[in-house]
Amino acid sequence: MxxxxxxxxxxxxxxxxxxxxxxxxxxxxxxxxxxxxxxxxxxxxxxxxxxxxxxxxxxxxxxxxxxxxxxxxxxxxxxxxxxxxxxxxxxxxxxxxxxxAEYLFFPFCETRTIGDLLTFHTEERRGAMLSYVIDLYAGNLWDTPTAVSLEDAHLDRSGYYALGRNGKDGPKDRQLDFFGGLRWRYEEHVEPSRRRIDRMSLFQAKKGLELSETHLFNDEEYNTYACPWHNNITAAIGSFRTAKALKANAGSTFDIDTFMWHNSTEFKWHSQQLLSLGLIEPGQWF
Incomplete structure (x- = not known):
């Protein structure tokens, strides 16, 4: 329609x-x-x-x-x-x-549906799920000047880190700012407000809820990575968006001949790879 x-x-x-x-x-x-x-x-x-x-x-x-x-x-x-x-x-x-050019992955997504995932998450009394935006990029930019290639996709296997998210009264409970990938390696070309890779991309709507341009909600609990009593499921979004922008932008494209470095690895398009790299976790969902 x-x-x-x-x-x-x-x-x-x-x-x-x-x-x-x-x-x-x-x-x-x-x-x-x-x-x-x-x-x-x-x-x-x-x-x-x-x-x-x-x-x-x-x-x-x-x-x-x-x-x-x-x-x-x-x-x-x-x-x-x-x-x-x-x-x-x-x-x-x-x-x-x-x-x-963004693709959602969550634990066991090859055999379980998004409905299965959110049914369990709801049972854990969670209204949102943290997802990490994991930068994908073509291995050969000469053959793929857009930096987007499903057949030749790569990602960084390390180089990710988190900092405490500060509020008016100090660090916020169970909230972190996550960084890494191309936004970290090429941060001179990325505005500071756009360097975070965390996104609450899965959420349950409710009256009065609003999303901001920083990918955070006006309900602080929706911005937490886990509930108070144990770790929860997290997801990842394999995204060519940053690579695509860096190669399309005249201010950065000529500074980048390749996105490949010693921590690059081929993306397998499977949740097990992301689990093994620690980029997503199943929480209590087995």
Whole structure:
């Protein structure tokens, strides 16, 4: 189904939000839009919504399986406006959001669905799940100048770290700022406010909840990495977005001949690799 605006979608097809989880995909350009949609459809989301301008082409076979909303994904604060509108429209529904050329992975996702994951997480009285945005990049930028290659994808196997997140009264309880990947290695080309790799990309909507441009919520408990009594499940988003931006930006592209370094490793497109590297964890879910 296709809608000319988010407002028209909410007016004419709000029943698409009656059951979750719902995936929100924001297409900033045409790169790997189809593979992003296929990946999240395969994970069992009840509804997948694509936000995209008219010029982005999507194969007809995929369009029959998703909701497409005409949307300016280059507008300022475009993501938070859409997400917060949907939070208000569908309280209690679990949502997930990402951009094109980003791929969600969670423990055992090859044999368990996103519904299985969130059912367990809800039983643990958690309203959000921490996900790490793990930078992916092509191994050979001469053959792949966009830095996006599913067949030649690599990631950093180490170099990740966390710092305490400070509030008005000192460090916040169970909250950390996470860093690493290309945003850390090429931080001179990345604004300080965009260097974090943590994102609360899976969350349960509720009345009054709002997402900020820093990927944090106005409910502090939603920004915690674990509950007070034990560790919880975490997820990862394999993302070409930073690599793509660094090679598209005239201020950085000529400084980067390759993203490869001694800590690069081939991405296997499997949750076990991320578990082995410590980039996701199952918590109490076995």
């Amino acid at each position: 296709r809608y000319e605006s988010l407002e028209i979608f909410l007016k004419d097809s709000k029943d698409s939000l009656a059951k979750g989880p719902v995936a929100l995909i924001f297409a900033e350009d045409e790169i790997e839009v189809a593979s992003t949609l296929r990946h999240h459809l395969a994970q069992g989301f009840a509804t997948v919504i694509l936000f995209a301008p008219d010029e982005i082409d999507v194969p007809r076979g995929i369009l029959t399986k998703v909701v497409r909303i005409r949307y300016n994904t280059r507008a300022e604060n475009m993501l938070t406006r859409a997400v917060n509108t949907l939070i208000a429209a569908a309280p209690d529904i679990w949502f997930y959001y990402c951009y094109n």
